[in-house]
Amino acid sequence: MTIDLTDDRIFGNDAGDDEDERVLERYFFERPEFLRFYDRANTLRIVKARKGTGKSALLRRTESVAKREHPSDVFVVCKGPEIFPDFSQQRNIENPVLAWQQSICARINRALGASIKVAMTDDQMSLVEAAEIDSFRGRNIVSALSDRLLKKLPVPGSGALERHRIPIGDEYQLLQRYASDESSSVWFLVDDVDATFRNTTTNKANLSAFFSACRDLAQKVRGLTLRIAVRTDVWTLLRGADEALDKCDQYVFNLRWSNEQVAYILVSKVDAYFQIYRPEIAVPGAGEAARKAHSYRMIFQQKYPWGRDKQIDSQTYIALYSQGRPRWSSNLCRAAAVKADSRGHIKIDEPDIKSVLPEYSAQRRLDLTGEHSQEYDHIGSLMQVFSGWRRSFTTQELLGRIHAEHIRKSKEQGSSDAVQLAHLLFRGGVISAVKEDGGKRAKRLEFEENPTLLTSRISLDEGYGWEIPMFLRPALKLGY
The missing domain is CATH 3.40.50 (Rossmann fold)
Incomplete structure (x- = not known):
């Protein structure tokens, strides 16, 4: 039984108010x-x-x-x-x-x-x-x-x-x-x-x-x-x-979602597609978890490479590029599905995802520019200061970069306060707070988790450094 990877219904409707109610019922978290x-x-x-x-x-x-x-x-x-x-x-x-x-x-x-x-x-x-x-x-x-x-x-x-x-x-x-x-x-x-x-x-x-x-x-x-x-x-x-x-x-x-929740929503969307539109190849009689896992594996390879010698679940890999936005994960999957189909693949594999990341990342950058241009007209050029620079940096390096590459070069563009502009970048999701935990897994924070960072002159960062999120790196020439 063949599956058309380019069928847009696999990843749900990007407009929640236009979604088929039967489908939404099945994948709503x-x-x-x-x-x-x-x-x-x-x-x-x-x-x-x-x-x-x-x-x-x-x-x-x-x-x-x-x-x-x-x-x-x-x-x-x-x-x-x-x-x-x-x-x-x-x-x-x-x-x-x-x-x-x-x-x-x-x-x-x-x-x-x-x-x-x-x-x-x-x-x-x-x-x-x-x-x-x-x-x-x-x-x-x-x-x-x-x-x-x-x-x-x-x-x-x-x-x-x-x-x-x-x-x-x-x-x-x-x-x-x-x-x-x-x-x-x-x-x-x-x-x-x-x-x-x-x-x-x-x-x-x-x-x-x-x-x-x-x-x-x-x-x-x-x-x-x-x-x-x-x-x-x-x-x-x-x-x-x-x-x-x-x-x-x-x-x-x-309303915000963790990477785990975004991954689960993606799996549920794929399962809803089979339940509603392709019931003839859905798994009969299986428990919910087993059925969803099987449905997902009909579209995606189960594991993707991560780092030098690790593998992670492909839905987690995709969620890491989605910044807590289920629609973005669907956008990425839809583009990767078209690429996989053009290559004759029967499932979406990691190279298919990676090949569409530059265009996907550029679109996400435009999304952020559109969302936050109301707050600062030149948010697009402000993001450009990170192009080809570093993925991670300290607070002083961040403020220095903003001052040298944005404020000093474009004084007519408004605010001359590097801290205010850094806070806008944090609030807008252009940068994330990160703190190493004794060699263990790094602790990451988004604005909603600690909105006071980069506001108090006494303690600007509470010991956190900063990094460019994964979804923006390709657009800023910082790799994947």
């Missing part, structure tokens, strides 16, 4: 922290994460779990740009928090209208005024908005139905039940709320207002469950610009 996301008693939860770590997949999974547990709830799933207020209007400029709350309530109104087959095309129907929002305090959001819609819809038998062209009959009764049902809830899930974000004072103020609006609504009304996904770099900028967001910290969950 459940964690205890996610239980709070699934529990509607936790009215506000925000996931922050880097691109490619699974924010969209978590929202999709939350929707799936919540629908099974609460089938009568109303679900509103949207992208940030779909609910972004018009900040060219003076009233929205003057009160951005209210503008966001009106936009959120209007979106819920349209969802309620859709559930009773009433088209919410009239702005007067969907627009919720400030006084109305304030009157919701302490009420159930579904009940309050449904009651509001009832007052705006023509009553059956009143003779106004034809004039409004709204097909209301049993639907009106349904809306009445919504209005009287204090147990109904709305799940409001927002992905890519930062999709159009630009690092300007106005943009930061407007987007910060969104999170304040959500927190206020979660406290003000009952029956509203908010789930929001935001990029780590954007949250960092917002948090630094608006002290009011410190009240949101308790609701924020930082």
Whole structure:
């Protein structure tokens, strides 16, 4: 039985919100922290994460779990740009928090209208005024908005139905039940709320207002469950610009994965492919672990060389180049699969991975540039100072390199503080902290594990040195 290594479905869909739900169900990595996301008693939860770590997949999974547990709830799933207020209007400029709350309530109104087959095309129907929002305090959001819609819809038998062209009959009764049902809830899930974000004072103020609006609504009304996904770099900028967001910290969950977890997700994706799309060659009757291992070995060689005389599991090898991002591991595997197929290989071997690393690494460098150019316009040229230099270095060597090769040569490019730029590189994942442990395995830290490194002038590094992560080395001409 032949297997087409170039079948994109082997490594899942890079967009978690587009993934086949059957596939996502099989490879989704459940964690205890996610239980709070699934529990509607936790009215506000925000996931922050880097691109490619699974924010969209978590929202999709939350929707799936919540629908099974609460089938009568109303679900509103949207992208940030779909609910972004018009900040060219003076009233929205003057009160951005209210503008966001009106936009959120209007979106819920349209969802309620859709559930009773009433088209919410009239702005007067969907627009919720400030006084109305304030009157919701302490009420159930579904009940309050449904009651509001009832007052705006023509009553059956009143003779106004034809004039409004709204097909209301049993639907009106349904809306009445919504209005009287204090147990109904709305799940409001927002992905890519930062999709159009630009690092300007106005943009930061407007987007910060969104999170304040959500927190206020979660406290003000009952029956509203908010789930929001935001990029780590954007949250960092917002948090630094608006002290009011410190009240949101308790609701924020930082999503990141270990190399072991990324490796497991890769194996699970391959297994899901066989279970869903190629069941005729899946292993019947085997336990989960044995089945997944067998599925994985149909695509990859089991071991890859590591160092001079070692071998490691191939999924671990791949994860080491993925920097905790499952999407990156899929990107690497997909490119290697095409290379393996062109060579006539029936499985992806280490030379196939290695041959695509230069292009893969260059793309990851572009990804980081795009992610952090909002914080510093010249992050790309800042990364260039490491090209052809060293893989690892001390703090003083790092600061000296930044000063000599970036600050002194390009004074017009902004910040002249080497420590601030070094911290940006650490925060952005361009460098990792590393400490040798008496000849044993080196201890490595990413920014999320110790964000205070490179901030205190008294102890900049706490004894850590620095290194360029493996995924960036080929792009910076530092080998593999």
